[in-house]
Amino acid sequence: MDDVTDIAEGKAMLGSLTDKQVEVLDLLVMHRTTKEIARELAIAPNTVDQRIGAVRDKWGTVNRKDTARLYAQLVELCGKPLCDFSRVDADPALPDEADQDLPVDPVFVLSDARPMERHPDWYGAPTIEPAGLEAFDAKFGRAGRIVAVIVLALMMAVTLAATLSIADVLGRLI
Template sequence: MSEDIQALEQLESLTTRQIEVLDLLIMHRTTKEIARALSIAPNTVDQRISAVRDKWGTTNRKETARRYAQLLEACGKTTYGFSRVDAARQDVDESDRDLPVEPVFILSDASAFGRRPEWDEDKDVGLKGLEAFDAKFGRTGRIVAVFVLALIMAMTLASSLAIADILGRLI
């Protein structure tokens, strides 16, 4: 419990301007990015970080940011006062849904995003683009297609150079 009190005291020792800088610093922003976001000079950003380092006895920006994040965690606070998990909304419309949270992005998911469901009632929305190509030819087909396209580009380059050489001889 005394650690929580100590963490709270360290956070309260900061000025609001230092907190603004630290909030952006823990989001991995550079000095220039922080300066642009807060409409201040980059030198001012460095001065505010340096003042916090002096207060806390940290040796560099990374350690200062890590310490700030730990203090926020210990006190149950988050940056800019937003909670980590938004309260569940009751009025969520289907058109406000996010894209599926999967490690693989599928083009057909994005094409359906932002459309109203009633627009697609009559249509059978299937795979599009690369997904359709992969479904038809598989991974080997994609590799062959890349090779063929590279070969076509090389032939185009070679013929362009040959035409340029011929034109150079005519002139």
């Protein structure tokens, strides 16, 4: 579908959508998969695909990507905020923009890698409790981590010394 530049036409196209289709499209422009959208809206994945298909039929787009791109363009054209970004999969002919927000402190923090917590109502799944190093840090703090590193290093040194002494004894026997 060609780019829409007329505000009235854009508002008419957005007005043709149901509230449920808008919910799905809002998540689609954030590059969510069908399963992710279904979980967030507590609907079946097939329902998500049906809503996207209905919009594709209304607008004459050929795939999900084009539908999301057109929706983002229409929302931006009509002056509504769209999830703090202005384009979905920008035209590949345009040069890449280096407008990524980088953290002030480039040091990796364990909490950066933590999985997102799930809402307890999603298919009855409980929220995710901290596990592994996160649970260790929550219980013992930074000092506990330092002590654990020192204890592990000593254990490795003792294991290495025992292995070398066993190898020496076996070498003398042969």
